Amino acid sequence: MNVKGIVCRKRGRSISLLHSSFIILHLSFITLLPCAKAQPGTWHSHPSFLSAQTLAAVQNKIYCASENGFFYFDPTANETTRLSRDDGFSENGISQLFYVSEQKRLLIGYRSGTIDLLSVSDSGEPGPLTTITLIRDATQIPGSKRINHVSRTGNDAYLACDFGIVVLDVVKSEIRDTYRNIGPNGTPVVVYATALTNDSIYASTSRGLLAARFTPTVNLAFFGNWKTVSLPPGASVQSVVGVNNRLYVAWPGQGVAERQGGRWTVVKPLPTITGLLATATEWIATAPDELQRASGVLMQNALLGEPKEITEAADSFWVADSLSGLLRLTGTAVQSVSPDGPASDVFQRLTADPSGQVLALPGGFSDDLKPLRRRRGFDRFSDGRWQNFLTSSLPTDFVTAGYNPTDQRTYLGSFGGGLWSSDNPNLAEVVNRVFANISSLTVDPNGDVWLATPTLDFGKATIHVRRKTGQFESFIPGRGDIHQLILDDSGFLWMRLSSYNGGGMQVFDPKTNRTRLLYNQSGEGDLPDRNVRSLVKDRDGLIWIGTDNGVAVFDNPAAVFTGTVNAYRPVFDRRRLLSGESVTALAVDGGNRKWIGTTNGIYLFNEDGTVLVENFTADNSPLPSSQITDIAVEPTRGEVFIATPNGLVSYGGTASEPAPVFAGITVFPNPVRPDFGGLVSVRGLVENTVVKIMDAGGQLVYETRSQGGTATWNLRDYRGRSAETGVYFVFAVSPDGKEGLAGKLAVVR
Structure with a gap:
């Protein structure tokens, strides 16, 4: 492909x-x-295409959207083409696709409520775009405006949204009506989907299945015209679908049930049923690793993880699966046809090394040292491509990594699976399982790998080193609740500590077993805040600290164990650097400039933090969110990788090693x-x-x-x-x- x-x-x-x-x-x-990916000053998105949510057959192409990605697949050429905001589309977060065939227009609904109407060529290629922002910009509609589903009759498309139902005239490209607060007694409801039958409209909502007479004389904006419809025991309202003017639901333990004469009747026994999908002409039931039609089993395959939508085109069935991406089902064969990309959109940690690779790690842990995410493996970006390492042999929650130039291997620490190593492009292999829960690791110039195995208990060995000979040695610092550790030029270990246990920082000298705790008291660190979020050593050996109240710097790390120790705070624009900001990530580029991630965007400052070079937010750049999770600078090209809760992007930096x-x-x-x-x-x-x-x-x-x-x-x-x-x-x-x-x-x- x-x-x-x-x-x-x-x-x-x-x-x-x-x-x-x-x-x-x-x-x-x-x-x-x-x-x-490499041009200075340009952005590149790195969405996961495996989290497929919606799809549409458009002429002879299959369009598909994942949580943050968008692409189409050409079955004839066996080729995928990525689409993004660079191609004129309004946003990244597509929630629904619906094709209006007679007009050759693709309706694209976003999580924000924005609607793009894309005209396509006879072969399905993208053309001119019309954008409707009326829903997104409606100030009278509070909360989420996500578009969840589209059904259609005549010229009217019924958009199920998080606040109600919107009627869109697909010919005039106009919003004709809105039905809000249609729940019992006029309560607001989230509408997951709608289904139309000959005389009724059904709405799957957060308050159950609602129905109303579907005639011109009935005011659907009045909640009194909507009645609650009971469901079979245990049935999910989100599994209700309409096909050929009939209503079906997945009945757990029973099978597919149809609404007949005011009752639900099982029309297809399937005790293992988990959900129900629909094409334009039929329902398709989901079961573990299986899709089943009324006429029999459609397909059994382990790639069928969490099917979201299905359609039939080009002699195949096409499935948008939130775990496996876009799948093509032809006969008994299943083919994954999603573009290259990371396996996830959410990463807690990024690392980059001189070999040119960037690792994206899904795992992390909270202040009380409990895992934040449970996803196996990791993702590697190298030579312009992503590799996904997701095999069952890998432990859950890789949370830290570091490159060792001595043996040219990358060492990875997991939260539950111990220490692993990998040489690009091979899969990781276990090094040590004794130290199971590793929160952070770093590699010193001698090729020794230092590990932190955190605990809230005092008096335990929580610092370990794997010598380049393969032997391990352990140390007991003052505190063991270690989130991150880095090495300074004197061989001292600088650690940020859990706010759950009092916060602050700890410095440890493994040669003499000296420990120094640093807090927000004068003479004892004078940190801007006890809650330390990030640490980095710059090219001059200075230690930069990111806290919940801005940035501080230790400009003489070698003297940390002698007498009074106070960090200084750079001054920018006549105030302490990023005072009042929560600094969640720090990185240093080849020009010794500081990339600073916060909950309100990302900043690039000069080497001493006194000159602002760039400031990016979700409003003025392609950043998918202004909340920055982590930053890593690939040293040879200077490409800056930025993790956010809404996806991963990179920026072509203007500095390299x-x-x-x-x-x-x-x-x-x-x-x-x-x-x-x-x-x-x-x-x-x-x-x-x-x-x-x-x-x-x-x-x-x-x-x-x-x-x-x-x-x-x-x-x-x-x-x-x-x-x-x-x-x-x-x-x-x-x-x-x-x-x-x-x-x-x-x-x-």
């Missing part, structure tokens, strides 16, 4: 090292194909084509490299200094004028001025 727009391939060659003063060389840079010496540089895109509007990036530089851009006539166009190993050009000269078509020379000079690299960049306008 081919997937569009996923893999970037490198072409060309690098520039050789120069051991001389500034010299012009007429050599070519490495040329890279444009790649959204500096090279130790000039050994070749890359510039991309090259050539710059007319439709390119981003930043040109020069990478492979040493720290503080001066980069000069000159035109073919030898005139200086632009000059900058690298952030770590990367410099960028916005394709404008020093007067702000856009670069014209031509060949430009790029010169890179080390801070001492003794080494230089040169190459050519083509710009086409």
Whole structure:
């Protein structure tokens, strides 16, 4: 299966090292194909396509939406195409798809209440888009406005929403009516779905199954016209479906029941029934690993986890499964056809390492040291693709990871399964199960792996080290409720502690067994708040602390065990840095700049926190949520990965790890084509490299200094004028001025 727009391939060659003063060389840079994942200043979403929620057969394509992803599948070409806000769609959170075939328009309903009406070509390709925001923007409707289901009769589509029912004229693209507070005595209800029969409309709601006469003389906006309909014992109102003017429900322990003469009658015995779906022409019952039609078993397969919707097209059945993605069922064969992506949208921890891989870990734990999530395995992003490691042999809740350059393996700690290791691209293997519950790990320059095994009890060994020889050694620090640990340049372990047990921080010296507790008291750390959320060591060896009241820095970690110890708080815009903000994540890029995640967005500050470079929120960027869970910066490209409760995204950073010496540089895109509007990036530089851009006539166009190993050009000269078509020379000079690299960049306008 081919997937569009996923893999970037490198072409060309690098520039050789120069051991001389500034010299012009007429050599070519490495040329890279444009790649959204790596271009500075651009965003890329990483949704899970396995959490499929809704689908629609559109001409000869199958459109499918997961919790945060959207794509279509072409059965003829056996190819998937991703869709997103970059293609003009309103949002990420699609909750319902419904195809109006005679108009060749796809109705796209969102969790926010927004409606997109997508026109499609004869072959099902996306076309012009019309957006309706009346529901989303309705101030008189409180709470959630999610669109849960769409049914249709004539020109009217009935949208089941979290606040009631909306009637949409699909020809005029107008909202014609709204039915709210239709529950008993006018109570508000969540409407999960509607079903139409010859003379009645049924609504599956949070107050049970409601029904009303479906005639022009009945006012459906009046709650008194809606009556409660009893269900079979144990039946879920969300399993009620309408097919061919008939009403069916899944009756647990019995089978499929039909509403006949005011009673429910079993029409298909199926004791293992778990739910009921419907195509345009028939009901299909769900059971463990099984779908069953009235005529017999449709399919049995372990991929059938949690089917949400089903349709029939192109000689196959298509299932939107919230655990397995989009499935194609043909005869006895089941094929997963979802695009590449992580297995989940929610990750508690991200890590990145010099090998170029990013790990997304689903597990975490609360302040009282109880697991937050229960999902096996982990996800790895490498070479532009995601790999999902979800086999049953892996323990639940991987919560921490670290790369060991000594043996070139990644070590992973789980909450319940011990210590594991993996070498890319192989699956993880167990290293030690004795230390079962690992909350954090880090690797020192010698290749020793340090572990924290937290407990709320005092006096127990909660720090352990696996020497590179494979031997383990354990230590007893002052407190064992350890959420995160990092190593400073002196070999001291800095730990953030559980707020459940008093919060604060602890520093431990494993060579002397000294322990120092740091709190918000003057002389004893002077933290902005006792609740510490995040820790990071920057490129100068300083320890940065994120708390529920902003940021603090320990600028002399080596002196932490001597006398009075106070953190300082950087000042930005005449106030303490992010005072009043809960700082949930910290990361350092190759330019020693600080990426700071909060509950209100993400900030990029300069190296000392006094200059704001960028500020992103869900309102001014593609961030799916302003609540930041974690941040990791991939060092070789500078790509910044950001985890939120609503999904994972990455941003093309403008800094990368500096090279130790000039050994070749890359510039991309090259050539710059007319439709390119981003930043040109020069990478492979040493720290503080001066980069000069000159035109073919030898005139200086632009000059900058690298952030770590990367410099960028916005394709404008020093007067702000856009670069014209031509060949430009790029010169890179080390801070001492003794080494230089040169190459050519083509710009086409």
